[in-house]
Amino acid sequence: MSEALLQVRGLRKQFGALVVTDGVDLEVRAGEIHALIGPNGAGKTTLVAQLAGELRSEAGTIRFAGADITHATMHARARRGLVRSFQVTRLFHSLTVAEHLAFAGVACGAAVPPGLLARAGLEGRGAVQVDELSHGEQRALEVALALATRPRLLLLDEPMAGLGAQESLAMGERIAALRGECAVLLIEHDVEAVFRLADRVSVLVGGAVIASGPPAQVRSDPRVLAAYLGEAA
Numbered sequence: 001m002s003e004a005l006l007q008v009r010g011l012r013k014q015f016g017a018l019v020v021t022d023g024v025d026l027e028v029r030a031g032e033i034h035a036l037i038g039p040n041g042a043g044k045t046t047l048v049a050q051l052a053g054e055l056r057s058e059a060g061t062i063r064f065a066g067a068d069i070t071h072a073t074m075h076a077r078a079r080r081g082l083v084r085s086f087q088v089t090r091l092f093h094s095l096t097v098a099e100h101l102a103f104a105g106v107a108c109g110a111a112v113p114p115g116l117l118a119r120a121g122l123e124g125r126g127a128v129q130v131d132e133l134s135h136g137e138q139r140a141l142e143v144a145l146a147l148a149t150r151p152r153l154l155l156l157d158e159p160m161a162g163l164g165a166q167e168s169l170a171m172g173e174r175i176a177a178l179r180g181e182c183a184v185l186l187i188e189h190d191v192e193a194v195f196r197l198a199d200r201v202s203v204l205v206g207g208a209v210i211a212s213g214p215p216a217q218v219r220s221d222p223r224v225l226a227a228y229l230g231e232a233a
């Protein structure tokens with residue numbers, strides 16, 4: 001079988017005496033929706049920051065699209081197509097949706113893909129200032145901004161957090177529509193949404209991946225039931 005798009009081996013991060021990720025092994029295949037689940041404090045957000053290049057790792061290797069990117073900067077990773085979504089609420093409140101997208105296009109030196117607003121559920125909202133968008137629309141814009149850079153792997157850290165049931169469903173549909181176009185590594189606490197959406201699921205517990213595979217297999221894995229899903233499902 002060909003090499004996975006993302007190959008993580010033995011990745012480790014500690015803050016002072018606290019070891020947060022510890023020997024993480026993970027593979028994400030091209031075009032798949034891969035969910036990363038696990039209990040609070042398991043190290044999911046830390047791992048995503050290590051993958052995106054925001055946090056340096058103390059040990060381990062990260063290969064992406066055939067290259068060793070373990071020591072690459074965040075920008076170098078993004079140029080290769082490894083991109084995380086950023087919170088628009090941390091960006092420019094007074095800029096419009098269209099202006100944000102134009103910036104994202106300039107930042108990655110590519111034209112914004114056609115139809116991006118419609119695909120993000122933001123059709124007709126280009127002229128609206130970001131601080132006038134609903135929370136759900138802001139989260140949708142975050143995904144659209146990341147997609148504007150034409151990623152090969154999109155890292156999404158809880159894109160459904162704080163959304164209502166309808167908005168969550170719509171976000172799930174938009175993520176599902178990316179399947180085959182770019183790979184997605186999705187951190188999500190809504191276990192039902194994860195098992196509906198993902199092609200494969202990895203379970204992070206205590207800073208290490210204890211199981212990885214198709215949803216049905218992971219869901220019935222005794223180690224996963226004991227360490228996490230027994231309480232969540």
Ligand SMILES: Nc1ncnc2c1ncn2[C@@H]1O[C@H](COP(=O)(O)OP(=O)(O)OP(=O)(O)O)[C@@H](O)[C@H]1O
Nearest residue numbers: 015016018020038039040041042043044045046047
């Ligand atoms: N910058 C930091 N400095 C010190 N400790 C940190 C830092 N970032 C995270 N931690 C600690 O690392 C542990 C893992 O945090 P992390 O946010 O990665 O877990 P998580 O799996 O994403 O949790 P959640 O599901 O609750 O979001 C926690 O104990 C957290 O307090």
